[in-house]
Structures are given as C-alpha cells and as structure tokens.
Amino acid sequence: MKIAVLPGDGIGPEIVAQALRVLEVLKADGLKLELEHADVGGAGYRASGHPLPEATLKLAKDADAVLFGAVGDFSLDTLPRHLRPEQAILGLRKELQLFANFRPAVIYPELADASTLKPEVVAGLDLLIIRELTGDIYFGQPRGIRTLENGEREGFDTMRYSESEIRRIAHTGFRAARKRNRKLCSVDKANVLDTMQLWREIVIEVGKEYPDVELSHIYVDNAAMQLLKNPKQFDVMVTGNMFGDILSDQASMLTGSIGMLPSASLDANDKGLYEPIHGSAPDIAGKNLANPLATILSAAMMLRYSFNLEDAALRIETAVKRVLADGIRTGDIWTTGTTKVGTKEMGDAVIKALTA
Ligand code: IPM
Ligand code: MG
Numbered sequence: 001m002k003i004a005v006l007p008g009d010g011i012g013p014e015i016v017a018q019a020l021r022v023l024e025v026l027k028a029d030g031l032k033l034e035l036e037h038a039d040v041g042g043a044g045y046r047a048s049g050h051p052l053p054e055a056t057l058k059l060a061k062d063a064d065a066v067l068f069g070a071v072g073d074f075s076l077d078t079l080p081r082h083l084r085p086e087q088a089i090l091g092l093r094k095e096l097q098l099f100a101n102f103r104p105a106v107i108y109p110e111l112a113d114a115s116t117l118k119p120e121v122v123a124g125l126d127l128l129i130i131r132e133l134t135g136d137i138y139f140g141q142p143r144g145i146r147t148l149e150n151g152e153r154e155g156f157d158t159m160r161y162s163e164s165e166i167r168r169i170a171h172t173g174f175r176a177a178r179k180r181n182r183k184l185c186s187v188d189k190a191n192v193l194d195t196m197q198l199w200r201e202i203v204i205e206v207g208k209e210y211p212d213v214e215l216s217h218i219y220v221d222n223a224a225m226q227l228l229k230n231p232k233q234f235d236v237m238v239t240g241n242m243f244g245d246i247l248s249d250q251a252s253m254l255t256g257s258i259g260m261l262p263s264a265s266l267d268a269n270d271k272g273l274y275e276p277i278h279g280s281a282p283d284i285a286g287k288n289l290a291n292p293l294a295t296i297l298s299a300a301m302m303l304r305y306s307f308n309l310e311d312a313a314l315r316i317e318t319a320v321k322r323v324l325a326d327g328i329r330t331g332d333i334w335t336t337g338t339t340k341v342g343t344k345e346m347g348d349a350v351i352k353a354l355t356a
Helices: 012-028 042-048 054-062 086-095 109-114 163-178 194-207 220-229 241-254 293-305 310-325 343-355
Strands: 002-008 034-037 065-070 100-106 126-132 144-147 153-156 183-188 214-219 236-239 262-266 272-276
Touching (some): 002 042, 002 054, 012 065, 012 293, 012 310, 012 343, 054 086, 065 086, 065 293, 086 272, 100 163, 100 241, 126 163, 126 241, 163 236, 183 194, 183 241, 220 236, 262 293, 272 293, 293 343
Parallel strands (some): 002 034, 002 065, 065 272, 183 214, 183 236
Antiparallel strands (some): 100 126, 100 262, 262 272
C-alpha cells in the first residue's frame, strides 16, 4: 500500500508528522505501508515554481492513497491565481477525479463543552456532509475579471453542474445514507438558481432507486440556520462544492473545533485523498500549537476507505477517544479542568494510547 504524503504549508508539516508517527506504530505491528513524501502548495511553489509540481502529481496518481496536510500561505497571495498554494488541492481533486468528499461531523462526548453551542444541542451529534468536489462555481468556466465598456472592472464566475455530475454524487449520498440511518437531505438553492433547480430534479430522480432512504430537500440558507438550531435532525447531507465548503466549516464548530474533523475525497473506485478540513493556519504554524487529531483521524479514514482496514482504523479512533477521555487537549479544545498540550505531545498521547 503506497501512500503519497503531502504535508504542504503552515501547520501542515507539524500535523502530518504526528499522523505519520501513528502510522509508524501500525507499521511496526505489521501493517505494510510505503510512504513517499512530496512538496505541495506554497512549499511546492518554493521548491519547483508550481503549487502542484509535476512530480508531486505523478506521485499522487501512482499512489494508492494520498495523505494531505494543508495548503495556503499569505505571503504568496499576490501571485497570479494559477500559482497560488490553493491551486494544489484544487488541481489534485480535479486531476484525480476525487468528486466525492466525505466530511463527518461527530461529537466526542468529552468535547460537548468545547462547542460554543449548548451541550444538549450538540451531544450525540453524528452528521455526514457529502460535498461534491470537482464541479460547481469552483471550476466552472468562464471566469475572470474583465474591464467593461465604461471602464469599470467586473469579476465573474460560473456555477454549473452537468446531469451526470449531479447523478453520481447523488448516488454517493444515497449509498452512504443506506449504511447509516437512511436519511438523506439534499442542500440546494433551487428557489433562485437554475443550476440548483436541475440539482434538485436529478436528486429526486436518483432517489427513486432508493425507496428505502428518506429524502428531503433544504435551501442552503435554511440549512445554515437548522445546523445551529437543531443539528441532530440531519443524518447525511449531500450538496455542491461551494455550499459544502461553507456548511462543513460551520458543522465543524458544532463538534467543538475545526481541528477535530477529518475528511476523505474519493474517486469512482474509492481511491482517496485524506485531509483535515481545516486550513494551514499560518498564524500558529511552527509553534507546536496546532491540533493534529483531524489529520490523525484522516489517516484512520484512509485505512478504512482506501485499504479496507477497519480494525486498524478503529484502533486509531479508539486511541483518540482514550486521549480525550483522559482530558488531554490542544488549545483549540481546551476547557477548564483539562490538560493543555502541544501538537507533539498530543501525538505522544495518541501513540501511548495506541500501544497501551
Ligand atoms: C477546503 C478548503 C479549500 C476549499 C481551499 C483551501 C481551496 O477550504 O478544503 O474546504 O475551498 O475547498
Ligand atoms: Mg473549506
């Protein structure tokens, strides 16, 4: 099992380092993993002039799975868009056709107090957001900034979804719901946008093949409100690229911290890229402050989804639960009465729990 390891920028290298230490423990116990590193994002740009260097893309294509840290570097924000660090992750998603992004928002009982919402609103939350990842306004053409006849500049992007793109992510949503509580909520903006009217039509059509799954529809603005009001009404949510980007950040805070949420981005054959949903957090980079748990949990997702190693995945997840139960916290999830530790010490604690 060959894994391409792409730490990226900001806190990326620190958090990926902890996930790799966890994987090393499993390797020592017999798991056959081959890890190969490459630069990506700002690191890729600095090393070879492009955020997604060719060698990095090739490594990712040849590997069985990709473990990704984060990209983003303020000091490179003035570069033309195609050279900015974010293009690396967008390019990988597109090139590897990772159209299905799984973003689970699960709350650990120990962290109910770390959420800014009342514990009774979030306790027991187990939500899965499925975000379409290779279409929508993120990739739609035409786009650009042009000068109008009156001399004023105008920015424009295009929201677009083809039927087949909607159909395949809808199937992903229904199949995922089948493995859970059989409730799928499709998030759109069909009241205003034609693209989203088509989205709803196709989701309804696909739904006929899944009579055992209860399908509902919600407008994205209402979804944002309902996620705060009563998040436990949702089981699986399926949505487009941009709405999914926004709602998954929002959902992460229900769980106490964006530093806790892993994600899997899969192609049609379940080959995947695994990454925390948070960004590169340049403000805390290199300070041993970042929470490595989202990345460690992403590694667990990798073992489960790409390698079918349920036991190994559970072993990591159980170790994380153990650490939280022991009151060990990075700053982002710290509450009075718990022990505040750094990135590396959190890695130590997970490894200790793994080997206990
Ligand atoms: C995410 C991130 C990315 C996105 C950025 C870094 C391009 O916010 O994975 O959610 O917008 O998809
Ligand atoms: Mg995002």
